[in-house]
Amino acid sequence: MTAALEIRDAKPLDAGAVGEILTRFIDDTEWMPRVHTRAEDLAHAAGLIDRGWVRVACVSRQVVGFLARENHFVHALYIAPEQQRCGLGQTLLADAQAASDTLELWTFEANHGAQRFYERAGFVLVERGDGSTNDEGIADRRYVWESASTVSAPDSSQQGAAPANLGAAQSLEGTHNER
Secondary structure, eight states: OOOOEEEEEOOGGGHHHHHHHHHHHHHHOTTOOOOSOHHHHHHHHHHHHHTTOEEEEEETTEEEEEEEEETTEEEEEEEOGGGTTSSHHHHHHHHHHHHOSEEEEEEETTOHHHHHHHHHTTOEEEEEEOSTTSTTOOOEEEEEEEOTTTOOOOOGGGTTOOOTTTTTOOOOOOOBOOO
């Protein structure tokens, strides 16, 4: 029997589980430097929850993933390692897509799995960064998604033009944010 999945707003008591998921990603990811303590990860998770930005995925009432979104900007999407590749990230992302006509996020250049995940979900690469604007100092990519209802028909005068910012670009399930 498959355990019941629940997607809900995070509660203050979820901060420990959310912080642990974030900490495990950092600890288990070879290319990710630890620039904050585990206690700071927990405090960061609590702050995201206090702002009302976090939705959690629960299996058997245990938090196993989360998405933090401020309006159209996705600050973080992480799934516990033992629950990855089960559709939880897709479910959390679909929940965010249903709540917003446009989503924007940054993911690290080294996080090829996250890039494939977001591209399959319809996100488009619009900018590359050199890492100078994130805490970790790692090259990153900005992606944007727009719902079909907000995407207008192409302007014939713009055919063949590169998407905004893509031509000038140089350079998750983990999406990163700045603290």
